[in-house]
Amino acid sequence: MKIARIEAIPFAIPYTKPLRFASGEVHTADHVLIRVHSDDGRIGVAEAPPRPYTYGETQESIVAVIEKIFAPELIGVSLLEREVVHARMDRTIGNPTAKAAVDMAIWDVLGRTLDVSVTQLLGGFTDRMRVSHMVGFAPDDVMVAEAQRVRDTHGITVFKVKVGRRPVDLDVGACRALRTALGPDVELYVDGNRGWTPSEAARALRAMDDLDLTLAEELCPADDVLGRRWLVSQTTVPTVADESATTPGEVTRELLGGSATMISIKTARTGFSTSQRILHQCEGMGVEVVMGNQIDGQLGTACSVAFGAAHRLTSRRAGELSNFLDMRDDLLTEPLEISGGELAVRPGPGIGVDVDPDKLAHYRLDQ
Template sequence: MKITKVEAIPFAIPYRKPLRFASGEVTEAAHVLVRVHTDDGLVGVAEAPPRPFTYGETQASIVAAVCGLFADLVIGLSPLEREQVRVRLGRTVGNPTAKAAIDMALWDLAGQSLGVSVTELLGGYGDRMRVAHMVGFAEPAEMVAEAGRVREQYGISTFKVKVGRRPIHLDVSACRALREAMPDAELYIDGNRGWTAAEAARALRAMTDLDLLFAEELCPADDVLGRRWLVGQSGIPMYADESVPTPGDVTRELLGGSATGVSIKTARTGFTGSHRVLAQCEGLGVEVVMGNQIDGQLGSLCSLAFGAAFEATSRQAGELSNFLDMADDLLTEPLEIRDGLLRVREAPGLGIDIDASKLAHYRTDRV
């Protein structure tokens, strides 16, 4: 089985309401569908969500990188030669989500060809994950209402609360309102680098009694001394996210004392890179959470496939519900969250079937 063609199809699906956080605002899922074809007629798929305010990638740059740089490097290889693919793509700096999408599509192909799910290929630990839901910037009452609706409708009881606003009391008030409304829920905060280390320390002191699970990326990655100081000040674990786009960055953040946990995102490290990150974290004795890059259903299914495959990634609820805010999606069989859980699909590979009519409607290259 050899790779014969690689496609990168841009598409855009609106959100029902804007998603707001410290590093930006998203009003539509302007993503890229990556498809890898083989001479056996199999097609592996994955989703690349650009985040220019985080990694510098845009929808156009992902299409250009996949079609103009990476396709020629992988055509003719077997989908099982993933390490060869990793090395070839690694010669180009950056472009993490473009590379990750190709990697995940190759795992999809491998699973299809062998007749097993990607979760089984990766580790096969479980077949489901608890789901965490992200609550974006809004007035406290609105954030409480959203969390309450999601909990009632989908059974989700873990919430990632976006923080990083100024003045900090806006976010402290919101977190306090959420805790008062849901005393038994799991809550953690994500600053998207919005605060200084001193502001973050003040906010954490003001929220000491809220029983937060952890705090994620409260201040910028290049504030090396401030981040180390903040870890020493904090009474809860401090997770790295945007600051760890590569395994090397993970090593730097953990050994440098700038973080005590890591958010793994298959959208930026694929399955191959995410496995390396997980192994590093296990070796260093730190916990992980399955993060979300505001993925659609396809990207969320990839996160689920990886997260359910390992015991360490299954301990905490994974961020698998951002697609609920999208007006539509591309899958013929939509994901269903029930009782706060998402189950892995039993079909070979990732179990993905793209709705051709929806893709034709939402693609933005109009071919």
């Protein structure tokens, strides 16, 4: 049960439409497939989505750090020695999604070796999660049409609305249009991707006070410490830290400093091991969490639901598990399906998914 080989394979799959938000715009899923081979011939997989405008990583940097630094340090380490794995990777600063994908692929190959699902290994609380869908920047009628289509097709009734545009009235109007069209039974919350100043965010939340927003995520710049703290004091809407809380230390800073009241956990940037540390932090402090999305493909989404379903706290809220619906294709042999507003954990050992070799051969960029 030792690591024999680690691969980092770049691939690219286009989206059906651009995904637009305050911190960036995505046209293609230029991700990296991570494969960890064990010495008994089993292979674990995970997906690393580079987000240079958030973490500074690129597709090329993820491949390089795994092939040149992480893989040589991890060959021969036992699949059970996860603390050793992280101690060696943490000698290199940053590179969160590269580290996360290696961690999740190790959990996957361990589950395959033991013939147990990752969800069971992590906690085994349930086998499915409710799904939240992200609605990105577009004219009001387009945003409404997308939300209605997703609700009618997949049964999703929780929507995360991207905000952070200027003037603020653009997003206030969009949220009002969504509430009017979807009715009171649909849950709406907003994510600013650090696009507004604290005063702009406070104004927008006041203007949307009658829309029954359930969360407000990362409305202001992550390093605006005093402004974020002031904003929390101005609103009763729970304030979610996302890009500002990517490590256990940052989670502590945001919560104890009063800059947030909830935490977004994304397995794409903290894997399973560090995500579990952050989850236990939040449980100990009595803080709610939401399972976020790094614009993951189906493999990354399978990892998110495997983790979220494993724990009580992460399974209470709808997880952001639907961004793969905007991709033209994917790598899995059996596509994920959202039905009745829920996504089930895939049955089988590990994460429960397999990569289609023909699709990988078609979309990979290194051959």
